[in-house]
């Protein structure tokens with residue numbers, strides 16, 4: 447079964463981007479870990495990143511067309527602003543799990559609202575790369 451792992455703006459900069467907040471591992475490191483855990487669980491991981499909102503909207507639709515079992519989504523800052531991503535999640539039957547490396551609820555007030563969280567089946571935040579792996583474990587329980 448296919449699992450889409452979609453990453454939004456600036457997540458291509460992981461490793462050098464605010465390492466005190468987001469850690470020193472890169473998006474490629476996350477992809478490697480997800481592929482390994484996916485293999486254990488029998489999942490085929492489709493890992494993507496874009497800083498463009500519309501690409502993420504298109505990929506959410508594509509996940510449904512592709513009969514993906516679920517989408518794991520870290521929408522980056524679009525989490526807190528994007529009604530288009532909220533609507534895209536609502537427009538597909540494919541379950542979406544929200545993930546964040548950091549814990550936005552413990553950060554600035556402007557990160558407290560999540561459009562993704564309002565449409566997703568659940569959210570995992572604050573465990574660094576572990577948030578992604580936990581999301582995969584959650585998919586295995588669906």
Ligand code: DQA
Pocket residue numbers: 455456457520521522523524525545546547548549550557
């Ligand atoms: C993030 C949290 C967001 O608030 C922020 O804009 C990001 C990364 C995270 O994974 O912790 O870009 O989604």
